[in-house]
Amino acid sequence: MISLDRVSFGYDERDTLSEVSIDVPPGSFHFLTGPSGAGKTTLLKLLYLDHLPRRGRLKLFGEDPATLERRRIPQLRRRIGVVFQEFRLLEHMTVVQNIALPLRVAGHRLDDYQADVMELVKWVGLNARIDAYPRELSAGEKQRAAIARAVINSPDLILCDEPTGNVDPEMGARILRLLIELNRLGKTVLIATHDLGLIRSARGGVGARILRLADGRLTLGAAEL
Numbered sequence: 204m205i206s207l208d209r210v211s212f213g214y215d216e217r218d219t220l221s222e223v224s225i226d227v228p229p230g231s232f233h234f235l236t237g238p239s240g241a242g243k244t245t246l247l248k249l250l251y252l253d254h255l256p257r258r259g260r261l262k263l264f265g266e267d268p269a270t271l272e273r274r275r276i277p278q279l280r281r282r283i284g285v286v287f288q289e290f291r292l293l294e295h296m297t298v299v300q301n302i303a304l305p306l307r308v309a310g311h312r313l314d315d316y317q318a319d320v321m322e323l324v325k326w327v328g329l330n331a332r333i334d335a336y337p338r339e340l341s342a343g344e345k346q347r348a349a350i351a352r353a354v355i356n357s358p359d360l361i362l363c364d365e366p367t368g369n370v371d372p373e374m375g376a377r378i379l380r381l382l383i384e385l386n387r388l389g390k391t392v393l394i395a396t397h398d399l400g401l402i403r404s405a406r407g408g409v410g411a412r413i414l415r416l417a418d419g420r421l422t423l424g425a426a427e428l
């Protein structure tokens with residue numbers, strides 16, 4: 204599903220990620236942890252093809268983005284549900300329009316999916332906010348909208364950056380249950396988080412593997428858990 208072979212990337216002359224090698228098989232559940240500034244978000248951005256490796260090789264769904272025609276990148280992205288820390292909701296669209304966006308992009312008729320969208324909206328507790336715009340939402344509400352948008356289209360790969368960072372513990376546990384459930388349905392899940400409690404509560408249930416980044420390098424396991 205994802206393989207990185209000695210991938211390095213930097214925003215300037217310095218390497219922010221250095222010689223990172225990872226193999227993420229289809230249907231697996233991974234946590235990516237490590238201190239602030241270690242490069243977790245940067246790695247997720249590489250996986251979402253926001254950036255290309257500076258050195259080394261990245262393969263996603265068997266494709267090498269470095270040699271892929273640019274027009275094929277959106278096709279790969281359509282197979283990925285992503286929750287970034289800054290949410291990336293579209294400001295001119297309402298909550299429900301944002302959540303349904305991946306369906307529209309995939310060319311589905313929204314009328315056929317209205318019940319699914321509303322079920323998910325309700326599930327993330329935003330049914331009273333469907334017509335609100337992102338600027339009118341709290342951080343936790345934006346995060347819930349971003350999670351719903353990430354999963355509405357049943358993507359093969361789900362990437363989440365601190366998906367429970369802005370919600371209360373009860374909603375955090377629900378989000379984790381949803382991600383575990385999607386993993387049981389065969390989806391590949393990768394979650395970047397500092398939250399060791401989140402990792403502990405998921406780990407046994409899904410046999411999650413833990414990747415730890417420190418200073419842009421991958422280190423072994425998570426002895427502190």
Ligand SMILES: Nc1ncnc2c1ncn2[C@@H]1O[C@H](COP(=O)(O)OP(=O)(O)OP(=O)(O)O)[C@@H](O)[C@H]1O
Pocket residue numbers: 214215219237238239240241242243244245246397
């Ligand atoms: N757009 C950018 N331009 C320049 N440097 C950047 C940019 N984005 C991130 N960095 C730097 O890259 C390094 C890794 O940042 P990144 O956001 O990937 O870390 P992180 O592990 O996700 O941190 P956190 O847990 O705080 O979110 C940091 O030193 C950061 O300052």
